Amino acid sequence: MEFLKFAISVVAGSAVATAMLGGVIKVVQILQTRAAASKALVR
Amino acid sequence: MLPAVHEPVWNEILAHVGVPFAAGLVLLFVIAASDKEPISWANCNDIALDLTILSAGASGGIFANPSLIQHLGENAAVYGILVILCDFILVGFLVYIRRWRKAPVSSVCGLRDLFMGFLTVAMTASVLYFGL
Numbered sequence: 531m532e533f534l535k536f537a538i539s540v541v542a543g544s545a546v547a548t549a550m551l552g553g554v555i556k557v558v559q560i561l562q563t564r565a566a567a568s569k570a571l572v573r
Numbered sequence: 574m575l576p577a578v579h580e581p582v583w584n585e586i587l588a589h590v591g592v593p594f595a596a597g598l599v600l601l602f603v604i605a606a607s608d609k610e611p612i613s614w615a616n617c618n619d620i621a622l623d624l625t626i627l628s629a630g631a632s633g634g635i636f637a638n639p640s641l642i643q644h645l646g647e648n649a650a651v652y653g654i655l656v657i658l659c660d661f662i663l664v665g666f667l668v669y670i671r672r673w674r675k676a677p678v679s680s681v682c683g684l685r686d687l688f689m690g691f692l693t694v695a696m697t698a699s700v701l702y703f704g705l
Contacts (some may be wrong), residue, residue, distance in 0.1 A: 532703065533695075534648075536699055536703055539589050539695075540692060540695045540699050541692070541698055542589070542592065543586075543588075543590045543691075543695045544589075544593060544688055544692045544694075545688065546589075546590045546594075547590050547593040547594040547597060547691045548684055548687045548688040549588075549684075550594050550693050551597040551598065551620075551687055552680070552683075552687065553693075554601060555601065555614070555617070555683070556680075558601070558612050559611060559613065559616035560603060562605075562611035562612060563611060566611065
């Protein structure tokens with residue numbers, strides 16, 4: 531029973547952390563693309 | 574301040590979500606700062622590999638903890654080897670994926686790689702959480 535709790539916690543925790551970091555990566559991607567576009571516009 | 578009844582829940586969330594997320598966030602910014610190209614889903618494989626190396630290293634220190642050894646008994650070393658073997662199995666999958674992946678990496682593939690990396694960190698943090 532304790533092992534089942536351990537396994538569920540590990541999988542669920544990893545899934546939540548993946549979703550959170552996936553969101554951060556998407557935001558960073560958008561910011562970097564915008565920064566590159568505005569730099570190109572200035573040139 | 575939350576009542577004492579909720580404390581284990583917050584500790585559990587910190588161990589299973591907070592620790593892997595913080596480690597992933599640090600690695601994300603290290604890779605974003607060091608790479609000339611903008612960050613992409615292809616970088617998730619690098620982040621996941623770094624996470625597995627991090628958790629394998631942390632497992633060595635964690636299984637030398639006297640209170641963890643006392644809780645797990647004489648099988649503590651066996652559990653330690655099992656955790657590190659699971660890390661290496663996931664490293665094998667990640668390296669295999671990296672070798673055979675197609676050029677534009679999709680968000681699904683990137684998130685799958687990240688998930689495998691987070692599994693190793695969450696496993697190490699959970700062993701510490703459940704073992705103490």
